[in-house]
Amino acid sequence: MTSDSNTDSDWMAAVARNREQKERFFREHQRSPIPPELRGDDFPGLDYYEVDPAYRFELELERYDDPETVVVETTADGEQTYRRVGQFRFEVDGTEVTLDAFEPTDGSDRLWVPFRDATSGEETYGAGRYVDLEPEEDRREDGSWVLDLNRAYNPTCAYNPAYECPLVPASNWLEVPIRAGERDFPVDVHADH
DSSP: OOOOHHHHHHHHHHHHHHHHHHHHHHOOOOOOOOGGGGGGOOOOOOOBBOOOOGGEEOOOHHHHHEEEEEEEEETTOEEEEEEEEEEEEEEEEEEEEEEEEEEEEEEEEEEEEEETTOOOOOOOOOOOEEEOOHHHHHTTTTSSSEEEGGGGBBGGGGTTTTSBBOOOGGGBSSSSEEEEEEEESOTTTTTTO
């Protein structure tokens, strides 16, 4: 992938804007997943890795010939269904990794790419993080996708145990560290609940 500094600064600025908007929403909005006592002036903020172009990939989605419907367990002992439609193959620090991409069974064509990695439970949320890919924004004209791990985010249950979140399927547990995207929330909201 060739790099153009204007393009680099554009997408990096977009990641920064997205982070600022999320921070504001979490701190101020009545529908924030943050417990009410941690909003407003008491909001500790969200923690992120520095944006790193090494974690932004333009990749072909290797589609499976016969996508299977999988049942994904949730943090509240529930279940959700997704279609495992293909996989992304790329390198992180010289190690080849693959991540399965899932489509919701509601008919939308967005892709859900959850993962756990070597930072999970140490630097990042223990149950893993997610990346969402929207066809209008993340699919190129040639059919490739932009998988930007700088956009990896914590599920809502990382901030509030009242939320139910799908767990990362074992096929997307990586042994390498992904030091990109959102870090763990600085307050242990699960301690007293």
